Amino acid sequence: MRDLHLSLNQTQRVRLESALYELQSLAPAAAVTVADTIPVNHEDNILKGHGTSDQDGEVVATLCGVVERVNKLVYVRTLRARYKPEVGDIIVGRVIEIAPKRWRLEINFSQDAVLMLSSMNLPDGIQRRRTAVDELNMRSIFEENDVVCAEVRGFQHDGSLHLQARSQKYGKLERGQLLTVPPYLVKRQKQHFHHLEQYDVDLILGCNGFIWVGEHVVVRENTSKAGDQKTSSTEVETYTPLETRKHICRLANAVRMLSALGFTLTVELITETAEASSASTVEINDMLGAEFYVQTAEREAKRRADLLKKNGAR
Structure with missing residues (x-):
């Protein structure tokens, strides 16, 4: 969780702290600090990866972060690397x-x-x-x-x-906003290019923590016969429509707010946050206000709790 500099009243502060506490309790991964013991079953021939060390027969963490397990490999993923x-x-x-x-x-x-x-x-x-x-x-x-x-x-x-x-x-x-977020909030996925058709906006989640929100660009490739020139043309208008600019600003503010709250950035969470602000008739500039921060944290805590119950019922 990054430091939030918000003007919260007493009620908002209590609500935010409650939501953040619930989110922390729902976290599936185990957080460790330096010298913490990582529980493992030595009979499984565990492989000690990055951020771990063997001391007196125990696997201990050498970094602050979250314990990750991939088959027999155990390693510590640093959160703010x-x-x-x-x-x-x-x-x-x-x-x-x-x-x-x-x-x-x-x-x-x-x-x-x-x-x-x-x-x-x-x-x-x-x-x-x-x-x-x-x-x-x-x-x-x-x-x-x-x-x-x-x-x-x-x-x-x-x-x-x-x-x-x-x-x-x-x-x-071109014709968009470049946002900078901590790289650990952007997970490597199969798809990092997203065309949000309902907004006519392109969203690019850069693995390096640079995120682009801009007007959708249509690229057409015209390939002629062998030996002929291959050309590509991009449909370009002379201006960006006002409605599209509003969508870009709304999505960009959603990214800023989710990043400040320390949530992993996915296209689903970004669009849900933007849609929630629109459904609640929250103005674009008010999305960075204290009340919407609190509402977003509460909504995410409820979503994760419901997802946990759903998976537990299976």
Whole structure:
């Protein structure tokens, strides 16, 4: 739970503390601190993973976090750790420098990431060698402060993190908001790109804690016969409709509030929170007020309790 700086009255404070206590009691994972003993069955030939150590025949935690078990592997997952890139991660970053044949991006990591010109899908869509002309035109693709979506390609021998954007779903992001949340609140999933049709909004949950909420972009690929030029066109309007901008702001405030409460960010929880604010006729700017924070914590506590009862009844 992150520090909340809210102007709560006495009733709201009691309600919030009650909801947070219930959420903590419903947590399925066991939280540990340094030197805590982790209960295990030694007859199962347990494998001790990250954040654990063997002392006097007992498995103890060397980090503060949550105990996780995957088959025979036992490890401690730190809750407030920095982002640790893995190959295949979907990330959102901001261009901070244009260097020879590469862009440097800030991705909420201990060092900047590199997107090579050769790892970028060119605007004309043609698969070919990059020339000196392409290098001169790099600024026409991305320039400083542009927000970019890409995929982690891997680490190079010099330790630098390399990205790739060889698909139409990657590239420059426009007409939206970039939000920063703690990376541990975004879990790795099969799908990080979400088109919220009811809002006509795109939601990208970057594994690095950068989240993009923006106007939906339709990308069409036109592939002609072999040897002909392959083109891709993006439907672009001259402005973002007012209603869409309101949806973007409402969803962005939902992300901000859920992040402050320390809830794991999923597309379902974000949309449910936005819909709850709309159904309660809560104005967009009032979503960050004390009362809606309390209501959201109470609603999440009730949802988790109902889910626990449902699973227990099976």
